[in-house]
Amino acid sequence: MASPDLSVTIGAIRMKNPVMAASGTFGFGREFGQLFDISVLGAVVTKGITLEPRAGNPPPRLWETPCGLLNSVGLQNPGLEAFISEEAPRLAGAGVPVIVNISGDTVAEFCELASRLEDVAGVAAIEVNVSCPNIHAAGRPFASDPGSVYSVTAAVRRATTKTLIVKLSPNIADIADAARAAEMGGSDAVSCVNTFLGMAVDTARMRPVFARVFAGLSGPAIRPLALRAVWEAASAVKIPVVGIGGISSAADAIEFLLAGARAVAVGTGNFVSPTACPEVVAGIGSYLEERGIRFLRDLVGRAAAGAFADPGDGNPHGHGNREEPERPW
Amino acid sequence: MAEVLENCEIGPGCFRMRLADANVARSARPGQFVHVRLPGSSLDPLLRRPFSVCLADPGEGTLLVLYQVVGRGTQMLAKIRPGDYLNVLGPLGRGFDMPPADGKGDVALVAGGLGIAPLIMLSRDLSRAGVGCSFLVGGRSQDLLVGVDLVPCAGAGLAATPRRDLQVVTEDGSIGRQGLVTDALDDLLRDGGARCVYACGPVGMLREVGRLGEAHRVPVQVSLEERMACGLGACLGCAVKARPGRGGRETYLRVCVDGPVFWAGEVDLDGIA
Numbered sequence: 001m002a003s004p005d006l007s008v009t010i011g012a013i014r015m016k017n018p019v020m021a022a023s024g025t026f027g028f029g030r031e032f033g034q035l036f037d038i039s040v041l042g043a044v045v046t047k048g049i050t051l052e053p054r055a056g057n058p059p060p061r062l063w064e065t066p067c068g069l070l071n072s073v074g075l076q077n078p079g080l081e082a083f084i085s086e087e088a089p090r091l092a093g094a095g096v097p098v099i100v101n102i103s104g105d106t107v108a109e110f111c112e113l114a115s116r117l118e119d120v121a122g123v124a125a126i127e128v129n130v131s132c133p134n135i136h137a138a139g140r141p142f143a144s145d146p147g148s149v150y151s152v153t154a155a156v157r158r159a160t161t162k163t164l165i166v167k168l169s170p171n172i173a174d175i176a177d178a179a180r181a182a183e184m185g186g187s188d189a190v191s192c193v194n195t196f197l198g199m200a201v202d203t204a205r206m207r208p209v210f211a212r213v214f215a216g217l218s219g220p221a222i223r224p225l226a227l228r229a230v231w232e233a234a235s236a237v238k239i240p241v242v243g244i245g246g247i248s249s250a251a252d253a254i255e256f257l258l259a260g261a262r263a264v265a266v267g268t269g270n271f272v273s274p275t276a277c278p279e280v281v282a283g284i285g286s287y288l289e290e291r292g293i294r295f296l297r298d299l300v301g302r303a304a305a306g307a308f309a310d311p312g313d314g315n316p317h318g319h320g321n322r323e324e325p326e327r328p329w
Numbered sequence: 330m331a332e333v334l335e336n337c338e339i340g341p342g343c344f345r346m347r348l349a350d351a352n353v354a355r356s357a358r359p360g361q362f363v364h365v366r367l368p369g370s371s372l373d374p375l376l377r378r379p380f381s382v383c384l385a386d387p388g389e390g391t392l393l394v395l396y397q398v399v400g401r402g403t404q405m406l407a408k409i410r411p412g413d414y415l416n417v418l419g420p421l422g423r424g425f426d427m428p429p430a431d432g433k434g435d436v437a438l439v440a441g442g443l444g445i446a447p448l449i450m451l452s453r454d455l456s457r458a459g460v461g462c463s464f465l466v467g468g469r470s471q472d473l474l475v476g477v478d479l480v481p482c483a484g485a486g487l488a489a490t491p492r493r494d495l496q497v498v499t500e501d502g503s504i505g506r507q508g509l510v511t512d513a514l515d516d517l518l519r520d521g522g523a524r525c526v527y528a529c530g531p532v533g534m535l536r537e538v539g540r541l542g543e544a545h546r547v548p549v550q551v552s553l554e555e556r557m558a559c560g561l562g563a564c565l566g567c568a569v570k571a572r573p574g575r576g577g578r579e580t581y582l583r584v585c586v587d588g589p590v591f592w593a594g595e596v597d598l599d600g601i602a
Contacts (some may be wrong), residue, residue, distance in 0.1 A: 027563035031586075035561075047565075055579040060602070062556040063568040067373045069558065076565045076581060230539045248372070271558040272366065272375060274418065 005280070006296045008262050011163030011188030011238050013124045015042035015242035015263060018296060019253065019281045022244050022267035023048055023101035023127060023167070026072065029094060030085040030273060039095030040278050042263060048129050051109055063071040063200045063209050065224045068221030068246075069268050070198055072210040075103055075132070080113060084120055092122025097126040099165065103132045113158040119159055125163035128156055128187075131171075132192045142161020143169030143194070146181035153185025153285050164227070165242065168233065169193040169221075170211035175229045176236035183237040191265065192230045196222050202218035219268040220246040228260055234260025234301060248276055257296070258303035259285075295310070330414040331552050334391060335344040336407070342398040342409055343443065351390035357382045359451035360424030360432075360552055364560035366416035367405050374402040377559050379585070381447035381470060381529070382420060393474050395446040402562050407595040418538075421560050421586065425451050427548055428460055428525045435461035437523035439538055441530020442468050445476045445554050448529055448589075453481045462497045467510025467530070471503040500597040518545040526550070531547050532601045538591035551592035555584040555602070562586035569595040579581055 006017035021032070022046040038044060055140040056076025063070040078086070083100070091098045100123050103114040110128060117123050130142035130149055142148040145292055152287050153166050166182035183188045195216025200209040209215075226245020234241045242262030245254050248269030256264045269276040288296060331350040339345045353363055364377040380394040398407050409415065425447070428436050436455065438448045445466055455462050462495060468474040480495060497505030498513050506513060511534060517523055518541055528538040529552035542549030555567040568581035572594055582588065 025559070025564060027565075031559070031561040031563040047563075056565060056568060056581055058570065058600070059568050059581075060556055062558055062564075063569055064374055064376055064556075067375055069375060071558075071564075071566060073565050073568075076568070117457070217374055268558075271560075271564060272372070272377065273416075274559070274561060 002294070004202070004285055004294055004296065006285060006288070008046070008300075009265055010043075010165065010242065011125060013043060013163050014188075015097060017042040017281050017284065018263040019223040019277055019284070020045055020099070020242065020263060021234045021266035021270060021277050022131070025270045026091065026269040028083070029091060029096075032270065032277075035274050036278050037171065040098050040281060043097040043099050043124065043279075044091070044094070045101055045127055045265060046083070046091075047077055048075055048103045049077045049083050049113070049114060050075060050103050050221060051080050051081055053077065053179070053255050058211050058243070060209060063215065065200065065217065066221060068219040069271070070200055070210070070215040070217050071195070072212055072215040073284040074212070078177075080116060081251060084116075086267040087120055088120050094122075097124035098122055099295050100309040101129055101167070103129040105133065106136060110152055110156050111178040114156045114159075114160040114162075115217060118162065123162060125165055126156065126160055127165040127167050127191060128152060129167050129194070131167070141169060141171070143178065144172055146172075146177040149178050150185045153187050157186035163188045164192055165189045167194055168229075169194045170225065170229050171197045174232075176232045179233035179241070181239045183239050185222065185292045187239060189194045189240045189242060190233055191244055191264075192233045192235065192261075193226050193245050218246070220248060221254060222246045230256055230261050231304065247280070250280045250287060253280050253284055254287055255298045258301070260301040260304055262300050263298075332415045333409050333411055333415060335411055336409050338407075339395075340472055343473070343475040343503065344396050345476070346394050346396065346406070346593045347391055348394070348415065348417060350393050350417050353382070353417060354385045354392050355387045356388045357385040357392060357420035357450075358424040360447045360453050361420040361422050362556075362589060363392070363405075363417050364421055366418075368401055368409055368413060368415060371405070374400075374405070375450070376558055377560060378402050379421075379484035379560060381552065381589070382450060383446040384450050384453065389594075391402070393479070397443050413498040418560065420469065422585055423587065424425070425460060425527055425552075425572050425590050427454070430458070432524055434524040435463055435522060436525040436527065437514060437517055438462055439510055439526060439528040439534070440464070440466045441510060441534040442473060443475070444528070444534075444552070446529070446531030448527060449476060449481075451527055456481060462494060463522055465510050465513045465517070466495065467498040467513075467534070468500070470499050470501045472491050474499065474504065492546055495535070509537075510534065511541060514538060515541055518547055523547060528552070532544065532598065535593075535597045539598050542593055550590050551593050551596075551598070552590045553584050553588050553596065557585055560585045570600040572593060
């Protein structure tokens with residue numbers, strides 16, 4: 001048998017395999033690029049960038065929890081201009097689709113970021129980080145309300161012709177609603193999920209560990225939670241879902257693919273093993289080979305077969321759409 | 330994977346581990362660190378643990394690290410037996426800058442507790458480069474002064490410290506001079522005994538060393554610690570605040586790649602908890 005075909009498509013991005021490096025865990029590919037050839041990946045998602053440079057939060061920024069990691073890095077990044085002049089030209093030649101993660105405090109900021117990235121060589125897609133606080137909604141994150149997800153998605157959609165991915169937050173009552181909002185806003189895909197809000201208290205100082213009190217939980221600890229979110233999102237929308245949350249091995253990644261993710265991203269796993277991404281790519285290939293499965297796309301959503309009404313709607317990769325929902329917002 | 334050759338307790342909760350890793354042993358420079366994954370592909374604790382390289386022997390292909398049991402990760406590490414293997418990433422980070430070759434005079438090394446680890450290899454390389462150094466070693470008490478026997482030419486142990494330039498200071502006076510190691514540094518700098526200071530230890534000690542360096546107009550390099558995830562510069566987790574530069578904009582440096590060794594003037598030591 002020929003080696004299995006791992007390729008998948010997200011919007012207009014043709015990925016040679018379904019494995020991405022998740023935003024914020026891979027910088028701009030420089031550091032990990034010294035350890036392995038990043039062109040073996042399906043895609044690289046950059047550290048989140050903002051219009052202006054951001055210094056980030058005061059330390060401590062990290063706190064380990066059982067099988068997990070709380071972080072409060074605070075979007076430290078060099079800003080859009082520095083990204084365009086210092087990072088993008090190198091990434092354009094890296095031989096891997098580059099997805100630029102963007103963050104803003106207002107819809108206008110998201111739109112400006114997207115439109116200024118429109119003509120930057122080597123940018124394959126925009127990933128919208130809706131988890132950042134919306135300064136027009138009392139600082140509540142865009143992601144916490146499907147209406148805000150819809151407005152920011154629809155506005156960015158008008159600002160870019162590039163593939164658009166909305167990164168959903170699990171810190172919401174119903175992630176399926178958020179996924180539908182992103183789909184209706186014109187997103188080409190959703191990524192599920194960003195970190196879960198958590199916190200830690202330093203018992204020696206009798207104070208919260210983090211200056212901002214709450215921090216984002218990632219790592220294997222959140223994997224079952226993220227998997228459920230992916231299942232729910234994939235059940236709710238026709239656009240592809242990128243599964244993220246505690247993936248550190250091929251077995252973890254395959255779980256997400258079977259649950260309905262068309263692609264996956266490795267995040268915190270990169271810190272534990274810097275070669276986790278290429279190992280996941282290789283492991284998925286072996287899994288398919290051992291089972292005589294020729295195409296990775298035949299794996300996507302397979303665990304859900306029969307769990308939902310037969311889609312029959314030209315949506316072989318998700319579980320199909322139940323009824324077209326009314327906008328709940 | 331690096332084979333563990335030795336993992337023995339050298340003080341209360343303090344361990345010395347010798348690892349076989351030809352690559353690290355060949356390329357490690359003083360002040361650099363290794364990022365060690367805990368045994369058994371552990372996901373709990375999840376993250377690697379950074380340890381300063383204490384000595385590296387390129388001929389034997391081995392390296393030494395010193396560590397203290399402070400949490401679950403180091404508890405697990407303490408149970409490792411010779412013959413076990415650990416996943417070791419490194420050498421990582423920016424090490425100490427050697428003093429300019431044309432300079433005259435000695436340098437001072439200031440260690441607090443386990444902070445002695447990276448200074449041991451530095452002292453070896455300084456001796457090889459023909460630079461004289463005063464090695465000031467501080468700790469709370471005699472039993473917590475570990476690693477002193479590893480200082481090149483320091484003799485068989487604490488009982489015999491024939492090296493005139495090795496000075497031991499304990500807070501309780503159980504051995505050596507009683508007081509703080511920074512008191513000894515202050516005296517040394519007053520006598521003009523060092524053209525450059527290298528320090529590693531608790532942050533309170535480093536702040537004082539930085540202050541003394543400024544007062545005596547002697548440049549100081551400090552080796553810092555911070556909670557770390559990737560160790561490669563990508564995650565931005567191990568940030569320390571930079572000394573405000575011109576324009577005064579707030580910026581952070583990464584301990585893992587911009588350090589762990591910094592010139593004291595580069596970082597805001599007062600801002601570290």
